[in-house]
Amino acid sequence: xxxxxxxxxxxxxxxxxxxxxxxxxxxxxxxxxxxxxxxxxxxxxxxxxxxxxxxxxxxxxxxxxxxxxxxxxxxxxxxxxxxxxxxxxxxxxxxxxxxxxxxxxxxxxxxxxxxxxxxxxxxxxxxxxxxxxxxxxxxxxxxxxxxxxxxxxxxxxxxxxxxxxxxxxxxxxxxxxxxxxxxxxxxxxxxxxxxxxxxxxxxxxxxxxxxxxxxxxxxxxxxxxxxxxxxxxxxxxxxxxxxxxxxxxxxxxxxxxxxxxxxxxxxxxxxxxxxxxxxxxxxxxxxxxxxxxxxxxxxxxxxxxxxxxxxxxxxxxxxxxxxxxxxxxxxxxxxxxxxxxxxxxxxxxxxxxxxxxxxxxxxxxxxxxxxxxxxxxxxxxxxxxxxxxxxxxxxxxxxxxxxxxxxxxxxxxxxxxx
Numbered sequence: 001x002x003x004x005x006x007x008x009x010x011x012x013x014x015x016x017x018x019x020x021x022x023x024x025x026x027x028x029x030x031x032x033x034x035x036x037x038x039x040x041x042x043x044x045x046x047x048x049x050x051x052x053x054x055x056x057x058x059x060x061x062x063x064x065x066x067x068x069x070x071x072x073x074x075x076x077x078x079x080x081x082x083x084x085x086x087x088x089x090x091x092x093x094x095x096x097x098x099x100x101x102x103x104x105x106x107x108x109x110x111x112x113x114x115x116x117x118x119x120x121x122x123x124x125x126x127x128x129x130x131x132x133x134x135x136x137x138x139x140x141x142x143x144x145x146x147x148x149x150x151x152x153x154x155x156x157x158x159x160x161x162x163x164x165x166x167x168x169x170x171x172x173x174x175x176x177x178x179x180x181x182x183x184x185x186x187x188x189x190x191x192x193x194x195x196x197x198x199x200x201x202x203x204x205x206x207x208x209x210x211x212x213x214x215x216x217x218x219x220x221x222x223x224x225x226x227x228x229x230x231x232x233x234x235x236x237x238x239x240x241x242x243x244x245x246x247x248x249x250x251x252x253x254x255x256x257x258x259x260x261x262x263x264x265x266x267x268x269x270x271x272x273x274x275x276x277x278x279x280x281x282x283x284x285x286x287x288x289x290x291x292x293x294x295x296x297x298x299x300x301x302x303x304x305x306x307x308x309x310x311x312x313x314x315x316x317x318x319x320x321x322x323x324x325x326x327x328x329x330x331x332x333x334x335x336x337x338x339x340x341x342x343x344x345x346x347x348x349x350x351x352x353x354x355x356x357x358x359x360x361x362x363x364x365x366x367x368x369x370x371x372x373x374x375x376x377x378x379x380x381x382x383x384x385x386x387x388x389x390x391x392x393x394x395x396x397x398x399x400x401x402x403x404x405x406x407x408x409x410x411x412x413x414x415x416x417x418x
Contacts, residue, residue: 002093002094002095002217002221002225002226002227003091003093003227003242003316004091004214004227004228004229005089005090005091005244006088006090006091006209006210006213006214006229007088007089007211007244008086008087008088008089008206009086009087009089010083010085010086010087010140011083011084011085011086011087011335012081012082012083012084012135013077013079013080013081013082013084014080014081017084017220018033018036018038018040018074018084019070019072019073019074019077019084019137020032020033020035020040020067020070020071021033021038022070022084022085022087022137023041023066023069023137024040024041024042025040025042025045025120026048026051026121026123026125026137027042027048027051027066027121027123028042028043028045028048028051028065028123028133029042029043029051030042030043031066031067031070032067032071033072033074034071034074034075035071035074035075046127047125047126047128048123048124049098049101049102049124049125049126050102050123050124051066051068051121051122051123051124052102052121052122052123053065053119053120053121054106054107054109054110054114054119054120054122055064055114055119056114056115056116056117056118056119056143057117057143058117058143058144058145058146058147059119059143059147059417060147063119066121069119069121069139070084070085070121070137072149073085073139073141076141076149077140077141083140084140085137085138085139085140086138086200086398087135087136087137087139088113088135088136088138088209089133089134089135089136090105090108090133090134090136090213090318091131091132091133092104092105092124092126092132092133092134092217093217093220093221093225093227094130094132095221095225096217096220096221098126098132100220101124101132101134103221104216104217105122105124105134105136106122107216108213108216109122109136111212111319112208112209112212113136113138116198116200117142117143117198118138118139118140118200119138119139119143120136120137120138120139121136121137121138122135122136122137123135127250129250129254137337140152140200142197144197146301148282149179150197151195151197152196152197152198153194153195153197154194154195154197155191155192155193155194155195156192156194156195157191157192157193158190158191158192158193161264164255165190165191166191167175167188167190167191168188168189168190168191169191176188176189177189207229210229211229213229214227214229236277238279239272239276240268240271240272240275241268242268242269243261243264243265243268244261245259245261245262245265246261249261249262250262302406315374
């Protein structure tokens with residue numbers, strides 16, 4: 001499977017970033033920053049295969065020049081914490097041919113960003129190190145029909161379920177707060193809310209954009225190398241994810257140095273290979289256990305059938321011999337036994353006389369009677385043993401009583417002298 005990567009981040013003033021500098025670096029071009037007067041020249045940057053600007057509806061044609069576009073962005077985004085641009089960085093599966101990559105990224109940018117009202121400045125990078133990728137810079141403010149920049153957000157009244165404005169309540173009086181404005185008189189105060197003019201900052205977009213890139217790439221990939229935007233945990237895959245190495249780490253490796261991030265990834269890949277080998281062995285072992293289980297079950301079933309057939313055969317032979325022996329005895333030979341046996345003992349014998357064919361059920365019933373009789377005999381013997389032990393104890397006690405000597409009178413105290 002190819003490696004999936006799609007990261008999303010914000011380029012903001014509060015972090016000391018510049019939109020023109022970011023665009024110049026990613027596109028490998030030279031741009032002038034009108035706000036600072038700086039000239040950012042990255043025209044000698046290696047590995048930039050393609051750079052292009054796509055404009056949304058209502059955008060002025062002049063914005064097709066990235067220098068014009070990003071200087072206009074920095075002019076309108078004047079606050080110190082303003083979001084200048086959103087960057088989406090995507091890894092391009094190396095299995096996709098080089099000639100198809102530009103069209104693939106352009107389609108992705110057009111369908112997911114430009115069609116939603118953003119201007120996009122994207123660039124494809126490939127230094128031949130097996131890490132082809134693309135950088136996509138997106139505007140964060142909409143452009144209205146007259147070609148002017150629109151609002152990112154607007155203030156409005158908070159409303160209840162019925163659409164009515166919600167008053168600001170004074171906790172001391174319990175009444176709606178009011179204020180007096182010079183020249184305007186007394187005004188009632190209502191709760192206000194900030195409403196985003198679009199959903200570009202919705203956190204759910206990250207999942208949507210990541211999935212869209214995976215789905216688009218998979219249309220051009222064979223099944224065995226397709227990518228998945230979900231984490232290994234969500235996929236149910238027992239693998240350790242690698243970390244992002246970055247251009248600095250890869251440059252160190254090219255110079256023959258060891259970058260910590262690259263070394264960590266090598267260790268992760270080795271661990272994943274070992275884990276995959278163990279998983280394959282476990283799967284093979286599990287399959288062998290399943291096969292063995294089926295074989296044992298088959299043997300048990302076959303043995304049970306043979307055992308049942310053999311048991312029926314032996315019971316039949318036994319009952320035939322028993323009936324033959326009973327028929328050869330003199331008349332009245334079993335009278336004493338019949339009188340000693342209870343009705344349950346006589347019933348199986350009577351059941352066999354009518355059919356002439358002894359069955360396993362007949363044999364088992366007779367065995368039950370015999371076992372019951374044996375248990376009764378054991379209990380009788382145990383009771384007799386207890387009775388005999390008690391009699392012996394009584395006899396011993398009588399002998400000990402008869403052998404006792406008469407008691408001697410007590411000797412008076414003193415020495416007997418008068």
